[in-house]
Amino acid sequence: MRIVVVGAGMAGVQTAVALREQGYDGELAVLGAEPHLPYDRPPLSKDVLLGKAENSRFELDYGALGIDLLLDRSATGLDPDGRRLRTDAGELDYDRLVLATGARAVALPGQPAAAHLLRTHDDAVALRAVLRPGARLVVVGAGWIGAEAATAARTLGCEVTVVEAAPVPLAGALPAEVAELTRRWYAEAGVELRTSTAVGGIVDSEQRLEGTGGSAVLLTDGTELDADAVVVGIGARPDTGWLAGSGINLDDRGAVAVDAALRTSAAGVFAVGDCASFPSARYGVRLTVHHWDNALQGARLAAANLLHPGPEADLPRYDPVPYFWSEQFGRMVQYAGHHSPGDELLLRGDPEADGGWGALWLRGEVPVALLAVDRPRDLVQGRRLIERGTPLDRSRAADPAVPLKAAARA
């Protein structure tokens, strides 16, 4: 038996580790396009960018685990009928295959090479090198990555401007009335945030008139923002282009469409992490979750289903309460669940006061999602309430002095 995992990020490596933990003793290869030993991405926009850590490698002994790491090697195509993977260094046969190729950062159209993305170890090292005190940094995009990059750059003494096309920061993740509450974090940190501001292009120093130096971010209203460095954080797309022609079903956003057991449309092929979307029975929608916890939990379930493909009805289903965290402007921001526009929003605590605050989304009386700002205990308790679908008493849930679990209806 040979299991091949494509992608040596969190999802791929954790699938391999879970296979060993769950007793698999056959051949196991993990293929990674990058030359580096596998590493964790969250520290890239935090400690690695701040220079507090050189790298964020997983501390694993691949030899002892019997994992054949094939680094600097990319999968280029797949023949699921022949159970054969094509790579840039020859073909590999497999009995079972795991797709864990993650996502790629989206660049602006015509983005010059001098502008930075923040997805890989190399990206973080390149960006760190230009974050000197006094350097002018323009961050395009006020999403999770943009906010974290701005936080690190400001901590390092840069002058930071964040440009966001939407009217509020974190617009893709939170409803406007909640996202708006994070605006003052930028001002307090001394970061200029320009919302409802679209970028038309970036001109780097080579293209600028002699002597001007640096780059310019051209806004669609005609303004030019001078910058010593530009970082673009406008999202990521599943890295699945190499599957073209394989017959593997992708969803309308290009993610590998798996079923609830994390199986793709091809026999013996599973997919996990940022590259996949799964049907959430809990939320009644297909979810693509680009967060760390999903890469870990999905990997464990995929490993179990790879090893024990029992009768259909017995297969464990993947139906998590998604979770992620972000560290921005000195705050720990955590979110669990999934909310939809029709859900009722309940604020918990005063966003202007010290001591943190939160937001709950209720369907009827049942919580479906929770945002916790500097309230990690709320997150732990809230996640459990969401998992169990426990109805809440609204007034107690809105009162930050009441532990969230004590807001459960008897």
Ligand SMILES: Cc1cc2nc3c(=O)[nH]c(=O)nc-3n(C[C@H](O)[C@H](O)[C@H](O)COP(=O)(O)OP(=O)(O)OC[C@H]3O[C@@H](n4cnc5c(N)ncnc54)[C@H](O)[C@@H]3O)c2cc1C
């Ligand atoms: C800067 C940054 C900060 C983050 N911070 C947080 C955070 O604070 N909290 C949180 O919850 N989440 C965070 N995330 C998200 C989290 O890191 C991702 O959800 C997680 O890394 C997904 O893991 P993955 O293995 O699915 O994909 P990836 O980590 O993208 O790994 C996929 C790997 O597959 C490789 N690959 C791609 N194509 C091929 C191919 N054809 N052949 C071989 N290999 C291939 C890639 O090179 C890559 O190494 C952050 C992400 C980034 C980029």
